Amino acid sequence: MSNNFSFAVEAHDLVKVFPRGKVRALDGVSFHVEEGTILGLLGPNGAGKTTAVRILSTILGPDSGHASILGHDVVKEAETVRRIIGLAGQYAAVDENLTGRENIRMVGRLSHMSWKASGARATELLESFGLSDAGDRVLRTYSGGMRRRLDLAAALVARPPVLFLDEPTTGLDPQSRQDLWGVIENLVAGGTTVLLTTQYLEEADRLARNIVVVDHGRVIAEGTPATLKANLGTSVVSITLRDNDMARRAALLVSSLSAKEPIVDHNIVELTVEDGPKVGAEVLRTLDAAEVPIGGLALREPSLDDVFLSLTGHKSEAETEAERAARLGRAKGAKHRGDDPSDAGGRDAA
Amino acid sequence: MTAVVAPTIGAPISSGHRLRWMFADIFTITWRNLLALTRMPGAMFFSILQPIMFVLLFAYVFGGAIHIPHLRYIDFLIPGIFVQTVSFGSTSTAVGLCEDLQKGLIERFRALPMARSAVLAGRTTADLTRSVFVVALMTGVGYAVGFRIGTNVGLFLCGCLLVLLYCYALAWSFAGVGLSAPNAETAQVMVFPIIFPFTFASSAFVQVASMPGWLQAFAKNQPVTQVVNAARSLMVGGSVHDTRAVWLALAWTIGLLVVFIPLTVRKYRRVS
Numbered sequence: 142m143s144n145n146f147s148f149a150v151e152a153h154d155l156v157k158v159f160p161r162g163k164v165r166a167l168d169g170v171s172f173h174v175e176e177g178t179i180l181g182l183l184g185p186n187g188a189g190k191t192t193a194v195r196i197l198s199t200i201l202g203p204d205s206g207h208a209s210i211l212g213h214d215v216v217k218e219a220e221t222v223r224r225i226i227g228l229a230g231q232y233a234a235v236d237e238n239l240t241g242r243e244n245i246r247m248v249g250r251l252s253h254m255s256w257k258a259s260g261a262r263a264t265e266l267l268e269s270f271g272l273s274d275a276g277d278r279v280l281r282t283y284s285g286g287m288r289r290r291l292d293l294a295a296a297l298v299a300r301p302p303v304l305f306l307d308e309p310t311t312g313l314d315p316q317s318r319q320d321l322w323g324v325i326e327n328l329v330a331g332g333t334t335v336l337l338t339t340q341y342l343e344e345a346d347r348l349a350r351n352i353v354v355v356d357h358g359r360v361i362a363e364g365t366p367a368t369l370k371a372n373l374g375t376s377v378v379s380i381t382l383r384d385n386d387m388a389r390r391a392a393l394l395v396s397s398l399s400a401k402e403p404i405v406d407h408n409i410v411e412l413t414v415e416d417g418p419k420v421g422a423e424v425l426r427t428l429d430a431a432e433v434p435i436g437g438l439a440l441r442e443p444s445l446d447d448v449f450l451s452l453t454g455h456k457s458e459a460e461t462e463a464e465r466a467a468r469l470g471r472a473k474g475a476k477h478r479g480d481d482p483s484d485a486g487g488r489d490a491a
Numbered sequence: 492m493t494a495v496v497a498p499t500i501g502a503p504i505s506s507g508h509r510l511r512w513m514f515a516d517i518f519t520i521t522w523r524n525l526l527a528l529t530r531m532p533g534a535m536f537f538s539i540l541q542p543i544m545f546v547l548l549f550a551y552v553f554g555g556a557i558h559i560p561h562l563r564y565i566d567f568l569i570p571g572i573f574v575q576t577v578s579f580g581s582t583s584t585a586v587g588l589c590e591d592l593q594k595g596l597i598e599r600f601r602a603l604p605m606a607r608s609a610v611l612a613g614r615t616t617a618d619l620t621r622s623v624f625v626v627a628l629m630t631g632v633g634y635a636v637g638f639r640i641g642t643n644v645g646l647f648l649c650g651c652l653l654v655l656l657y658c659y660a661l662a663w664s665f666a667g668v669g670l671s672a673p674n675a676e677t678a679q680v681m682v683f684p685i686i687f688p689f690t691f692a693s694s695a696f697v698q699v700a701s702m703p704g705w706l707q708a709f710a711k712n713q714p715v716t717q718v719v720n721a722a723r724s725l726m727v728g729g730s731v732h733d734t735r736a737v738w739l740a741l742a743w744t745i746g747l748l749v750v751f752i753p754l755t756v757r758k759y760r761r762v763s
Contacts, residue, residue, distance in 0.1 A: 198602040223604040234595035238527035250519040251605040253512055279530055295599075 146212030148173035149303055149334035150180070150197060154206035157192050157358075166192040168358035169206070174351075179325070179335040181345030181366075184355040190338035191230075193355075194307045197336065198228045210303050224252070227296035231308035235280055235292050241267060242276045245295050252299035259298065266294040270324065286317030293324065304328065306337045310344060322347060343442070346370075354452060361452050372451070376417030380410045380424060381437035391433050398423050401451075408436070413451070513606040520613020524587065525620060538583070539625065542576040543632055549696055550636050557697055561730040566641060569633040570650065570722035571695030574715060576629055577622045577658035578690050582682040584618045584662040585669035589678040592670065592762065611759055615662040622658045626651050641727040650725030653740060657718045660747035667755040670762050689715045694723075714743040 150173060157167040167189045174180040182190050195201040197208055199219040207214060213221045235244050242263045249259025267276040270290045275283065283291065289309065296304065306325065310318040325348055329335055339345050345352045346366045354362040354369070362369060380395070382388040385408050392403040392410045398420050399412040414420040417440040428435055528535060549572070554564040591597050591610075600610050630651075640647045665682055672678035692706055693699075693715035699707055710716055721740035724733040 195598075200598060200601045220604060223602060226602065228599065228602040230595065230598075234599035236523060236527060236596060237594070238530040239523065243523075243526060247519060247523050248599070248603065251516060251600065251603045251609075253515070253604060 146209065149176040150174035150208075150210055150336055152193065152197065152206070152208040155193065155196055155203045155208060156205045157189075157196065157201065157203055165358050167196075167203070167206075170355065170358065170360055171206075172353045172360065172363065174334055174336055176334050177329065177332050178350040179329055179337055179348050181349030181352040182336060182338040182355060183340070183342060183345045183352050184338075185340060188355045189358040190355060191307055192358075194228070194230075194305050194336065194338060198226055198305050199223055224299075225302055227299070227301035227304045229289075229293040229296040229304070229306050229309060231311045235288060235295065237280045240277050240279055241272050241283070241291050241294075244280065244291060245298055248295040249298040254299060262298050266297060270294045271320075286313050286320070289313060289317065289321065290324070293321070297328070302332070303334045304336070306335060308338055308340065311340065318344075346442075356452075376414060377441050378412040378414060378417055378421050378424060379439045379441060380412075380428075380435060381439075382408045382410065383434055383436055384408050387433060390431075391428055394427050394431050394433065395424050398427070509606075513609060516605040516609035517612045517616060519605075520609050521616040521620065524614055524617030528617070528621060538580065539628060541579070542572060542625065542629055545575065546572055546629070546632055546636060553696070559698060562727070563637070565633070565637045566639065566727050567723070567731070568696065569629070569638040570654075570726050571693075571719050572633070573626055573629055573651070573654045573722060574657065574693075574719045575690050575695050576625055577654055578661060578686050578715070580622055580625060581618060581658060581661040581665050582679060582686070583621075584614060585665040585672065585678040585682050586675050587618075588614055588666050588669035589672045589675045593674060597762075607760070608756060611663070611666055611755060615659060615666060618662045619655060619659045622655055626654060641729050642725060646725045646728070650722045653725065653737070653744070654718065654722050657714070657740070657744045657747075660744045660751065663755055664747060664751040667751060667758050670755070670758045689713055693719055695719045714740070714747065717743050 152173070153171050155167045155170045156165070158165050170189065170193060172180065172182070182193060184190050192201065196203050197210065197215055199215050199222050202216055207216070209215060210222045211225055213225070215222050236247070239247065242260075245263040245266055246256075246259045249262055250256065252259075254262065263276070267273050270293070272287060272291060272294070275287060280288065280291065293306070293309065309325070310321050313321065322344070325335060325337070335348075337345070337348060349366065352363065352366055352369055353360055362372075380388075380391060382391050385405075388405050388408045388410050392405050395410065395412060396403050399414045401413050404411045404413075412420060412424070421438060421440055424438065425435070546568070549568050550565055554568065557564055559567045588597075588611075591614075597610060668681055668685075669678050672681055692702070692710045693713060694710065695715060699710045699716060702710055717736055717740040720731070720733050720736035723731045724736055
């Protein structure tokens with residue numbers, strides 16, 4: 142059967158309403174993924190990302206709209222679709238009572254590989270995911286990062302050409318996150334098409350060729366990471382002042398340095414700008430001249446929150462203070478990723 | 492553009508092929524569930540200990556107060572214990588399925604090209620396999636406390652088969668409960684109020700004739716009594732020989748399977 146398709150994954154006008162609570166989880170969502178690339182589906186909790194993945198992976202039927210994987214309709218040709226997709230998620234759907242090897246083997250057998258082939262594939266995957274030593278241990282003894290890697294390994298057992306990763310790194314420590322990113326990049330280098338959902342702009346930025354931003358079940362922006370950030374400014378200058386009054390005074394003084402209004406949050410003033418270092422220096426000069434004492438000055442890349450603020454005018458509801466702190470901490474760690482030996486296992490999962 | 496796609500992907504699958512894979516899928520899920528069972532030796536130990544305690548409780552504590560005409564109480568008791576044990580054991584079907592649902596495993600299964608029915612069939616088959624071991628063990632325990640086969644080994648084994656078939660029907664019924672429960676703990680407590688009256692208001696431990704009239708009406712006409720009477724007839728015979736009960740028990744069991752397999756499968760398709 143020859144199948145002509147323009148995109149590896151196509152979602153057209155997907156609508157899904159959950160009767161309980163009458164939530165419009167998806168309210169007419171369309172996007173597509175080019176073959177051999179990563180699309181980042183970006184949005185806060187409850188934006189509809191997981192619902193979209195569940196529809197595309199045939200777990201859930203859409204109320205209206207249609208979607209296809211490599212030209213196969215996810216509703217009419219669900220069985221064919223299941224043979225060409227892999228699914229790994231934030232909940233790491235693995236059997237705690239089985240060993241890593243047994244888990245991979247089970248998925249292999251259920252993907253209709255022979256007993257022998259699935260065993261060989263399990264050994265191969267455990268090796269490339271750095272889980273060889275843990276392969277014969279029961280999953281209860283695995284760390285969160287190990288579980289997530291095993292979940293991904295199990296999704297890859299039948300070498301699916303299209304892979305869905307639902308928040309693969311949510312809740313992982315920076316090192317595990319780096320490791321998984323390496324694995325995903327290798328997969329795509331091997332020709333796999335990936336749809337990745339994430340709450341982290343940083344993650345989408347690092348991995349995805351294209352990004353679709355969803356909020357309340359609707360697509361609110363899409364484009365390459367570069368275009369999205371171009372609309373936003375490339376960096377954020379964050380100035381910490383002694384108190385709220387001082388922050389308001391500083392905001393007035395520096396407002397001319399950015400095309401966008403400065404954002405004042407308690408004693409912190411944030412400027413979204415094109416050239417962070419240059420503006421940072423200007424800020425220091427301006428505030429020094431006005432004799433406004435500065436508690437701290439930091440440059441960072443725009444966060445998901447900045448994207449949201451800019452796109453929707455509201456902050457992403459999901460992000461709590463704790464999450465924000467965690468994310469900012471992570472962003473700092475990621476700055477050094479150039480010299481990070483993240484590919485410790487020489488991962489080659491494709 | 493289709494270069495990465497394996498050539499077989501769009502090809503239609505023959506029905507023979509499909510059937511073969513369905514059995515392979517059921518086997519895989521059964522294997523997985525049995526394997527998981529061996530990883531919980533504590534749970535296994537206590538699930539075996541419980542029926543043994545029931546034997547000892549009824550044989551030595553209550554048994555003296557229960558008089559069965561023309562029959563030693565231990566011979567009356569053991570077939571009843573078999574049915575009670577497999578009934579209580581089928582709670583694990585509900586609990587196990589509910590756990591798989593909660594942990595996202597069923598979600599993963601749904602995105603795999605496996606037979607839809609294999610998740611349920613594999614679970615019930617694993618529970619049936621466990622019951623085979625439990626029945627064998629309980630036969631040994633029965634012998635240790637003085638139970639003797641009154642008919643012959645062939646009929647005794649037919650009795651065991653009937654009890655196991657009933658166990659399989661129960662597993663399918665409780666699988667539906669497991670799929671409806673919000674969590675495993677609730678599944679556990681949802682099953683007991685169903686099992687308890689059926690098991691104890693039956694002929695499993697006492698004669699139905701000793702119950703008040705209104706209760707007799709229920710006890711005489713419910714499946715546990717029929718299955719217990721049938722097992723007793725096949726295993727002990729003599730004064731409790733009852734061919735009609737064997738047919739009624741078979742009818743109940745097949746009836747339960749015919750009703751609950753489609754209901755549970757439908758429930759499985761709907762849960763999300």
